[in-house]
Amino acid sequence: MHWRIANEVARIEAKYKNGLNAQQLYELLDHFKYIVPQGSPMTGIGNDFQVASLSNCFVIGIDGAADSYGGIIRIDEEQVQLMKRRGGVGHDLSHIRPKGSPVKNSALTSTGLVPFMERYSNSTREVAQDGRRGALMLSVSIKHPDSEAFIDAKMTEGKVTGANVSVKLDDAFMQAAVNGTPYKQQYPVDSDQPVFTKDIDASALWKKIVHNAWKSAEPGVLFWDTIIRESVPDCYADLGYRTVSTNPCGEIPLCPYDSCRLLAINLYSYVVNPYTKEAYFDFDLFKKHVALAQRIMDDIIDLELEKIEKIIAKIDSDPESEEVKEAEKHLWEKIYKKSGQGRRTGVGITAEGICLPLWGYATEQKKQQSFLNKYIKQSLWKPIVHLLTWQKNVEHSLSMTVNEKKTIRSSTA
Numbered sequence: 001m002h003w004r005i006a007n008e009v010a011r012i013e014a015k016y017k018n019g020l021n022a023q024q025l026y027e028l029l030d031h032f033k034y035i036v037p038q039g040s041p042m043t044g045i046g047n048d049f050q051v052a053s054l055s056n057c058f059v060i061g062i063d064g065a066a067d068s069y070g071g072i073i074r075i076d077e078e079q080v081q082l083m084k085r086r087g088g089v090g091h092d093l094s095h096i097r098p099k100g101s102p103v104k105n106s107a108l109t110s111t112g113l114v115p116f117m118e119r120y121s122n123s124t125r126e127v128a129q130d131g132r133r134g135a136l137m138l139s140v141s142i143k144h145p146d147s148e149a150f151i152d153a154k155m156t157e158g159k160v161t162g163a164n165v166s167v168k169l170d171d172a173f174m175q176a177a178v179n180g181t182p183y184k185q186q187y188p189v190d191s192d193q194p195v196f197t198k199d200i201d202a203s204a205l206w207k208k209i210v211h212n213a214w215k216s217a218e219p220g221v222l223f224w225d226t227i228i229r230e231s232v233p234d235c236y237a238d239l240g241y242r243t244v245s246t247n248p249c250g251e252i253p254l255c256p257y258d259s260c261r262l263l264a265i266n267l268y269s270y271v272v273n274p275y276t277k278e279a280y281f282d283f284d285l286f287k288k289h290v291a292l293a294q295r296i297m298d299d300i301i302d303l304e305l306e307k308i309e310k311i312i313a314k315i316d317s318d319p320e321s322e323e324v325k326e327a328e329k330h331l332w333e334k335i336y337k338k339s340g341q342g343r344r345t346g347v348g349i350t351a352e353g354i355c356l357p358l359w360g361y362a363t364e365q366k367k368q369q370s371f372l373n374k375y376i377k378q379s380l381w382k383p384i385v386h387l388l389t390w391q392k393n394v395e396h397s398l399s400m401t402v403n404e405k406k407t408i409r410s411s412t413a
Contacts, residue, residue, distance in 0.1 A: 002029045004046040005037060012299040020292070028292060033269045035293050036350060038262040040086050041300055044307065050086075051314045054304040056262045056346075057088040057135075057247030058335065059254035063240075067096045072116055074327065076123055081328045083127040083134030085311065087259070088248040090137035093117070094168070094189050098145035098196060101187070112146045114153050117160050124162035135248035136163040139222060142173045142205075143189040145198055151209055154218045164248050166220035167209065174223075176202035220250050227253050233342060241342065252346055257334040261300050262346045263293055267355035274358035281359050290347065297345035308336045 006025035013019035028035045037045065044054045060078045062071050079089045097103075099112025117138055124136040138160075140150045151167055154160050176183040183202035186194035209219060228234055233241040233255055243253045252260050270282045315329045 001042070002026055002031070005029055005042070008046040008303060009296055009299050012302045015302075020295070025296070028289065028296075032266060034266055034289050035296065036264045036266055037300075038264055041261055041263065044086070045300070045303060051310055052086040052307070053082075053259075053311065054261055054300060054307050055087050055259035055335075055339075057090065057249075057252065057254070058082050058259045059090045059245045059247070059256060060331075061091055061095075061244045061256035063256070072096065072119075076120060077327055078331050079120060079136065080123050080127055081331055083124065083136075088135035088137075089124075090139065090245040090247050090254065091120075092139045092141075092168075092245040093150070094139075094141040094144050096146075098187050099149070101196065112149060113140065113144070114146065114149050117150070117153050117163065117165070121160045121162035133162065137166065137246055137248040137250065138163045139166045139168055139245045141168045141189045141224070142170060142183075143185050145185045145187055145196060147185065148200075148205060148208070151205070151212055151219050154216050155212060164220065164250070165218050166222050166246065166250055168222045168224035171225045173202055174206075177206040178203075222246065222250065222253075233258070233344075239341065240338075254344070255338070255342075257331075257338045258342055258344055259304075259335060259339055260344045260346045261297060261304060262348065263297050263300075264348045264350040265290060265293055266351050267349055268351040268358070271355055271358040279359050281355075293347050294345065297347055298343065301339060301343050301345065304339055305336065308332055308339065312336070 003022070003026060006022045006029055009025050010020065010022035013021070013025075029037075036042075039056045040052070040054050041056075044050065044052055060075060060082070062074060066072070066075070075091055079091065082089050093113045093116065096113040096116060097110045099110060099114075101110040102108065103110050120136060120138060124134045127134045138150075140147050144150070147167060150165065154165060173183050175181075180203050182199040183205075184197055184199055186197040188194060209221065212218065213220075228243060231243045231253055234243055235241075241255045241258070243255055246253050247260060254260065265286070267286075270286045271279060272282050273279045312329060312332050315325050315332070318325060
């Protein structure tokens, strides 16, 4: 496996200046001592037995007001098409009109968004991914009039079992919850002229969120105004980069048809002289490998574009009619464009729980502190601060810039 990944990444590296060779890459990947490709990159790089994506997660969402049955079912189809290629999917439901809204069909009024939560959840459970089901994130704005029903949806055992659910909280809601003042919900949630509004008790709804999360582990909370303020892609809103939801695990906000690939740095391997008074964390090697990890992730984007080209070729060769194939093909064309422009990557860390005791033993012996106090104050913050510092200086310029060509290579050589 390690050589399979190293050889493929080296093939991409050969296209650029100061390229890493297969041996150098293998030394980083061998037994995943330093760098661990996660999920789809690990199983998919160099794997010609599956026509599948290297992306771990996607977010989807049709432009405009897509709360018709046509728009809702189109999202369902796109979700299934992505899951069958090994991707997790997130999408937002804030565009669906609230329960009781007038509609011009035989029902006369809307069912609201909860029944569609069940539909998307069931679709997730039905799609196989080599022995496991897919992963789904459903989100909704707290401003939506049906958000309380969304928050309660998983309190009924057996319902919405195939999805994670998270509510997008804005600053105004949190302030109203603190102050005990009313909060206005509306539909459409972003409209200056909403067709429906109502005032709610923000404090009571916040308490319900906390209670439900305690009892059922759902919903998650997304502090949405903070996410948007700190989201680099939203600077490119004119190119279609508008963050609308997150991946199923909730740590990566994404725009419609944007995707991410994941890789982790194994912190365990940077502790020198573990369990001794001389134990220390090799920050110099760590920083060097973090830069190389980001470089490898950028290469994986090129590999993903190749995979998408194969997916599109597979769709073209399928015997179904063009009418049947059109939706899937157009979906991957949108993802191909966003992947090439945004070049989104995710470099994280793993093995903190093993690394910190190995490193912190000496500090405990020297200072006679409680292990927990030492663990938090002496050890935990250091690798995280280094990772965040590196992200500010490297990831911002390298992986989150709308740029169709790699222009920054020598700085990580």
